[in-house]
Amino acid sequence: MPFANFKFPEGIVDAARKEDIILRTTDLFVEYFGEEVRPYTMVLVEEVADGGWGRAGETLTLEKMGLPPKTTS
Structure with missing residues (x-):
């Protein structure tokens, strides 16, 4: 299954x-x-909380990536 x-x-x-x-x-x-894999293909799109992931030993945040912080409404 892809x-x-x-x-x-x-x-x-x-x-x-x-x-x-x-x-x-x-x-x-x-x-x-091939078309036969379509019914078995799974794609998962996950959202990770700000600061909940990192790369090369550094925690990544929206601010560090130059993106605006998520607003809570």
Whole structure:
């Protein structure tokens, strides 16, 4: 079963963009493996809390990435 897992900082990917990521990733797997994998393809789009991930030993935040902080409303 083809599987892709995308992780984004919380709040920067809206529902329409998530749907596009899922559709385009599925289409990519189908292009590579054939139409028969479509029903078995899983794409997971996860949102990670600000500061809940890092790279090379450094915690990443929206501020460090030059993005506006998520507003709570």
